[in-house]
Amino acid sequence: MPSSTSVQEARKALGQRLREMRKDSGITARELARRAGWHESKCSRLENGKATPSEGDIRVWSRLCGADGETDDLIATARGIEGMYVEWRRLCRSGLRQLQNRSVPLYERTRRFRVYEPGVIPGLFQTADYARALMGAIISFEGYPDDTETAVAARMARQRVVYEGDHRFAVLLEESVLRARIGGPDVMAAQLGHLLVAANLPRVSLGIIPSSVDRAMWPVEGFWIFDEELIKVELATAGVTVTQPREIAIYARTFKALADMAVYGAGARSVITEAINALSRA
Structure with missing residues (x-):
């Protein structure tokens, strides 16, 4: 790491x-x-x-x-x-809102997003309540200035790239993402319902890697591939930017290996629905 x-x-x-x-x-x-x-x-x-x-x-x-x-x-x-290595504390010294706005130009110019997340729903597909719970927890844990509401608003505004322009999204989530309760059962159930809706968008491909799959590729840190331009990797303490072509190629291979283990369409919807049902039984 x-x-x-x-x-x-x-x-x-x-x-x-x-x-x-x-x-x-x-x-x-x-x-x-x-x-x-x-x-x-x-x-x-x-x-x-x-x-x-x-x-x-x-x-x-x-x-x-x-x-x-x-x-x-x-x-x-x-x-x-x-x-390549920028500490979150430096980026977030005035709160989380500026971090959301910082990435807007990159999101707007990117045509092909490849996203792998092992821990949380990606920001582009979060509900406001899920984002509020997640950002509030980060702010509390890190001791950042509390700008939760403006940061959530900025994240919601950034989601316009999902619905506007010529952007395509290939999203891979570990099943554990669906089971990690952020904000309590009601918030999580609404978030998973929103994910079901997002999976039906014509420019979104959603894959879920079941926890029961025989793994050919191990879980790795979450990463985003922006076209063939760069990779963003989020660590606990910092954000890493990768621009070296050979390293980009390795992440692209990693994404394909992870994608080959995922289920899509009806299979993905079934895994999400099972996670929603588990919330109601809790």
Whole structure:
């Protein structure tokens, strides 16, 4: 699981790739710096992960090493490093509303959403009461400023992407999501009923991974794939953004493996209905 050292580890990994490219080309760090017009110490800082290279640095490095084919992948890696790990406390220092609004441009430009959640109903498909209970619990636990009502309103407003524009949603939920009681039985029953309605929307594909399935893919942290652009992963302490193409490909493979275990259509509706019935028996 990524930690607060993720950025430094990512810089080191990128620096190692730059070092390997240079060595494969047969030139020394001193010679590369001379050809690039840099101080020799710059090569050392980049190779040892002490600094993140700019896009211009990467283009020069790749060209001098005869590895132009690596340029785009390296640039994508560098772009993601600084913003790859952002602590929730920093994002939510004035409350949860700004966090909801922060993601609106990304949601609006995304055409294909792939969402996997092992713990909660995704925000785009939450009822106001479910969102209120969940956000209230987060605010209380973390000690954030209490802006529950405005945060809920912002989340509800963000849901317009489900109904407007050219967006498609493939959503995978572990069955445990349906059984985790957020806000009490009445709130949960209404939320599950709302999920049944959402599953019938023409641009929504809802899959439920039954708890009884023989797993070919283990449960992982929740993640959202936005087109082929980036991945958002939510941890307990921070949000991680993945933009490196090879890592995006791994998440895409993971999503497919999880999707292959899910039930859809009548099968998904049956699992949701069973969860609703269990609430009435409690």
